[in-house]
Amino acid sequence: MSRRPYEPPKQSVFGQIVDAVLMLGLVVVTLYLPLLLGLAGGGSTTTAYDNPSWETLKQNPTMAAQWEKLGFTPESAAAIIGARFDYSVSWMAFAVTALVIVVYFVAMLRWSDREYREVIAERFDDGERPSA
């Protein structure tokens, strides 16, 4: 005996607008707000140079020539050359991030499987094969 298909409630137009706005808000809060507040950004260090020259910036004559063709002087190039990423790793932060990713995938797959069984049961339990 086939089971009765799940009949979802009808969503009002207002409800649809709320849902759409909610997704927009989620994007802004989780992605845009950290950027706006300066919380996100590459972990980096900067070396300051006093009276920089191509030699003190460790640029050979070919490098210096290319910088100059691009319109740079040692003074204007120093800020770029002195910027470096900071790769000192906080193992705790690394472990937490790895855990978040693993738990996210495990939870997503398990919950999806639960929902998927429901879908398959409803689709196939009436003995009919779905048509394309």
Place this chain on the structure above:
Amino acid sequence: MTDISHPIAGAVAGAPAAPAPRRVALKRVLGPAHVWGLGVGIVLVGEFMGWNFAVGKGGAIAALTACWLAGILYTCVAMIDSEITSTVAAAGGQYAQAKHIIGPLAAFNVGLYLVMAYTMLEVSNAIVTGDLIEAFSHNMGLVGDVDKRAFMVLTIVFLSWLNYRGVLATLTLNLVITAIAFAAIVTLFVYAQPWAPGETLKHGELLTGLPYGGLGILAAMHFGLWFYLGIEGTTQAAEEVRSPARALPLGTLTGIMTLLIAATLTWYVGTGLMPWEYLGQAVTPLYDAARLTGSAPLEIFLFFGTLFATVASANGCVNDASRAWFAMGRDRYMPVWFGAVHPTYRTPYRAIVFFAPIAILFAISTPLDQTITFSILSGLLGYTTMALSIVMFRRKWPLGSIPRGFVHPLHPLPAVLLLLLCSVTYAAVFLGYGTQLLAMMAFYIAASAWFVLHRYKYVRRGDQFTMAWPKPRGY
């Protein structure tokens, strides 16, 4: 294969279980060349900008290693994608695949990955378009200031309008401007005389080893993905190609071959002309490379090449993000209002319009490396899911149980390799951009909770499975 399996358009909003009297389907007008144009068109911009941030994260040699490792990752993606897409050919691409293979929550997440990856890529393209026009007008000595934000907004609005009007004109335009952009890369490469080292290209003096040591190779993987990110976008047009089983694998695999060649050429020219510190932060590296050759015609050609590449990519992104959002609306994973097709142009016009303000907000106020990172992270989450998806696909429907358009070889090696390289790339993103990684995870976790606790109640259960396949094994 029928045009479409769901009732859509105006009939979707609050649709009852019975089919709508009239079906408005997406048009089946595209061939393999359009698929190639869509895939390469989205990605080719990665050769014109963004890839060079890999040089900044690890140095030039590390970037080359990352370029090839990412090439292996994307070859796995293209192989897996070709098999699944040629079998599950439906709008939404990986989203529709996850719906049939993994389950609703995964499909919801995959749909969001696609939308976010393509929207952030579109934003990145708009940023580069603005920066490029500003730099070009400055270099040409034009009087007055250019407000690059105006060009960013104009790019997004114009392409949204173009996509609103119709897919064939949009993707035909993509095909033409992608070909011109690819020709610009090849011309630059030839002009730089790679057969005469030291003449124009000066790798001997400019290559400096590994400034961050071995860790730099790992870190560079983050932006190494940018060489190829978006090639999987070919699947978004699955409902609009005339012969999915032939066109999708052919278009996708020739696309990845094109990109592997273009990526290596790009790295070779870029690192032979610029010090790594400059290259690692440049917004328009190939345009800069053309300036360094001293040829004004080449500089102008690369200006147009970069402009065309960014426009083609943004164009493809609007197309792909809207298809994924449309498919989610049609399935009620998002409000059904988004599942409508325009009665005249037959495009998912509401989904197209919805994303324009979001793209403009990020474009005018966010640094390029941040938007690229958001795009890469969403792509990366999608590739991780893809590796799991193919294993489930082969288990639930073993070879021979359903007709497949293409069967990728060496299974499960590509899936295992893909999962491994994805794990390496998460670690690479963590180095320097850990906050963005966690922000992105927070977004998907919050969205998942919203879907499970609220949204899924509006979704018809059995209707989500539309393929004419037998019951999956183990269910």
